[in-house]
Amino acid sequence: MKRILVTGASGQVGSDLVVTLRERYGSENVLASDIREPEGAVGRGGPFEIVDCTDHGVMEQAVVRFKADTIFHLAAILSAVGEADPHRAYEVNLGGLENTLDVARVRECAVFIPSSIAAFGPSTPPDPTPQVTIQRPTTIYGVTKVAGELLADYFHLRFGVDTRGVRYPGLISWVTEPGGGTTDYAVEIFYEAIRKGRYTCFLKPDAQLDMMYMPDAIKASIEVMEADPVRLINRNAFNIAAMQFTPEKLADAIKKHIPDFTIDYDVDPLRQGIADSWPKRLDDTAAREEWDWEPDYDLDAMVEDMLVNLRKKLA
Numbered sequence: 100m101k102r103i104l105v106t107g108a109s110g111q112v113g114s115d116l117v118v119t120l121r122e123r124y125g126s127e128n129v130l131a132s133d134i135r136e137p138e139g140a141v142g143r144g145g146p147f148e149i150v151d152c153t154d155h156g157v158m159e160q161a162v163v164r165f166k167a168d169t170i171f172h173l174a175a176i177l178s179a180v181g182e183a184d185p186h187r188a189y190e191v192n193l194g195g196l197e198n199t200l201d202v203a204r205v206r207e208c209a210v211f212i213p214s215s216i217a218a219f220g221p222s223t224p225p226d227p228t229p230q231v232t233i234q235r236p237t238t239i240y241g242v243t244k245v246a247g248e249l250l251a252d253y254f255h256l257r258f259g260v261d262t263r264g265v266r267y268p269g270l271i272s273w274v275t276e277p278g279g280g281t282t283d284y285a286v287e288i289f290y291e292a293i294r295k296g297r298y299t300c301f302l303k304p305d306a307q308l309d310m311m312y313m314p315d316a317i318k319a320s321i322e323v324m325e326a327d328p329v330r331l332i333n334r335n336a337f338n339i340a341a342m343q344f345t346p347e348k349l350a351d352a353i354k355k356h357i358p359d360f361t362i363d364y365d366v367d368p369l370r371q372g373i374a375d376s377w378p379k380r381l382d383d384t385a386a387r388e389e390w391d392w393e394p395d396y397d398l399d400a401m402v403e404d405m406l407v408n409l410r411k412k413l414a
Contacts (some may be wrong), residue, residue, distance in 0.1 A: 102128050104167040104208075106152045107174030108141050109133040112213065112267070112316060116171060117141050119317050130165045133174070139274075140274040151177065152195035159202045169324065171211045172199045177280040178217055178240040178373055185239040190198045192243035194252070200254040200262070209261035211324050212251045212338040216268050216309055217241040217281075221376045228309075228378035230385040237376050238295050255334060263323050264335045265316075268381060271401060272313035273408040275338045281373045282308055285349060289405050292353050292360050293413055301367040304347035307379045311341040312404070313397040319392060326390035333389065338381040340395035342401070 101124050107113050111315035118140050131141050132150035141147065150161045153175045162170070168363045174195050181188030196212065203210045219228055220235040234245045251262040269282025277283035284300050291298035319339045344352075350362040386392035396404070 101170060102165060102167045103168050103169045104130045104132060104162060104165055105171045105173060106132050106150060106195070107172070109137045109279075110173055110175075111270060111272055111278050112313070113173045113322075114139065114141055114275045115272060115313050115317050116173070116320060119321065120171070121145050123321065130161070130167065132161060139311055152198055153190055155198040158198050159206070162202050162206050162208060167206075167208055169209045169211070170199055170203060170274065171320070172196060173213060175213075175243075176240065178238055178276075179281055180371055181240040181243075182238060182369065182373075184254065188239045189243060191216070192240070193246055196247050196250060200250060200260060201241060203260050204254060204258045209263070209324065210251070211320060212247060212262060212264040212335065213320070214244045214248050214264055214266040216238070216266060216377045216381065217373075218244040218266060218336070218378055219246060219376070219378050223378065225377075226379040227382035228338065228380065229382050230333060238373055240340045251335045254267050261328070262335055263326075263331070264341045265319050265323055265337045265386070266381065267316055268309035268311045268340060270311055270313055270316050271405065273405050273412060274313070281370045281377070282310065284346060285310060288346070288349060288353065288362070289409050290413075292357050293406070293410055294361055297361045297363070298350075298361055300346045300364050301325060301370050302346050302364075302374055303366055303371060304364060305345050306371065306374050307343055308374060309378055309381045310341050311339070311394065312401040315394040315396055318395070319386070322392065323386075323390055329391050333385050337386040337389070337392070338383045339386050339392055339394075340381040340383040341396060342398045343380050344398055349398070349402070352398055353406070355399075356402065357405050
């Protein structure tokens with residue numbers, strides 16, 4: 100039976116991932132951790148500890164106490180927040196990862212390291228973006244993600260650490276509030292549609308990005324860690340994809356359920372600039388061939404499920 104430590108467990112991905120891991124492996128076998136006390140199921144459903152991944156000793160003590168053999172390392176500063184404090188983003192995103200990988204090396208843990216579409220930049224082929232291509236991001240978040248991919252490869256090749264990861268597209272979830280990402284409009288829009296029947300979007304109406312519903316992101320994260328290592332050629336930072344849309348197209352899908360919903364636009368130059376540098380569509384052929392990746396949700400299925408669950412939550 101696996102013994103799993105999750106860092107950044109209170110974040111957007113962690114809040115969903117911890118619940119699913121506990122259902123799959125047993126609540127007592129999944130230790131959630133973060134730098135703040137959690138809310139909801141993460142805190143109630145199993146063990147939790149305050150763990151700062153930027154402190155090597157604290158990370159190692161948590162792994163040793165829990166007898167963890169697998170680490171899902173989710174702790175990170177996201178894109179828009181990172182631009183406001185690049186030093187902190189570097190410290191958390193790269194310093195925390197290096198600590199985690201070094202602890203995994205000594206304690207013989209497997210490590211899941213998420214990357215992102217932010218690892219690409221304006222010189223990357225945008226539609227589709229190949230699995231292996233030029234990566235010259237223009238944000239500190241993207242810089243740390245590229246460096247993190249390389250660091251994970253290094254620890255695997257140099258020390259034999261079982262590192263694996265995926266590049267998340269923009270993620271959509273009803274469980275957690277938006278957390279400072281460029282694609283957060285695709286979460287905010289649902290809250291505003293239900294509460295007010297209207298939304299002012301910070302991206303242009305035709306800003307297409309690669310997006311994914313959180314259940315598919317969780318599914319991919321677990322599947323890549325359970326995959327037969329013999330089949331893995333790329334190992335770290337697999338492209339994964341599910342759907343591509345613009346704010347205008349998402350608004351049209353919501354109008355099928357809320358006919359009076361309206362959207363207008365007040366474009367934020369910073370976040371629009373970040374979005375313009377990211378892929379419009381990821382080529383996820385490698386993930387499909389090496390560990391049978393396949394998403395469950397398209398745009399219409401995601402919109403319907405988001406509205407059903409978010410209405411229950413807000414009620």
